[in-house]
Amino acid sequence: MKITILTVGKLKESYWKQAIAEYSKRLGLYTKLELVEVEDEKTLDQASDLLCEQIKDKEGDRLLARCPKDGYVIALAIDGKQYDSVALSKHLEKLTVTGRSHLVFVIGGSLGLSKKVLARADEKLSFSALTFPHQMMRVILLEQIYRCFRIQKNEPYHK
Template sequence: MNVKVLCVGKIKEKFYRDAIDEYSKRLSKYCSLKVVEVADEKTSENASDNEIDIVKDKEGERILKNITDKDFVIALAILGKQMDSVAFSKYIEDLGIQGRSDLVFVIGGSLGLSDKVLSRSDYQISFSKMTFPHQLMRVILLEQIYRGMRIMKNEPYHK
């Protein structure tokens, strides 16, 4: 299985990079993983709704340039479906059985994802109704993909 994590912005904090590196290393046993970062847009504190849409659209165009027609796109979105780790693992496993071996998980910037990216997505998931920094979300996503792979292989995992 080929997994791409497509995200807006670079990770500056060493502790996040270390965690991402650790889960990337662990995942190498189960899948081919690629993390692709696209540039984020500067946004003023008091941005209007129109300015926010412009920022999300610019970031969205950068995201869409990194998605191919054969990719199965899973967007992380607050209004997406919530599931537990076992259901997430089963969902990924079922995609593989259906021949969907190129998965792209998309994490937006601090303002979220553009409507065009959400429209292109084949599925939307939410890890919580809470808001997380997109840098931390990258770590959480990689941990859950890793956990899902271990569940698929009937390997022990922390419940």
């Protein structure tokens, strides 16, 4: 199985980079992991709705250009389906058993994902009705994927 995490923007803070590196190392025991970042757009604080949509479209085009054609795309979106860790583990396992050997998780920028990216997605996943910074979401996603593998292998994990 291969997992690609496709994100908008580069991480700047060393603590996020360290957390990503740690979970990437841990996940290396279970899967081939690829982390792909695309450039983000500058967003003005008082940007109009139209400008925000244009920014999401530009970022979305970059995401789609890097999105593997063979991937099963899971967009992280606040209105996506929510799972607990065990249910998510079973869901991801079912996907791989049914022939989806390349999972692509997509995390948008500070404004979210464009309509084109959401339309391309095979499903939408939500971790909460709360909004998280997209940098933090990378770490949360990697930790949950790692937890899913631990659950699938009946290995201990923190509850």
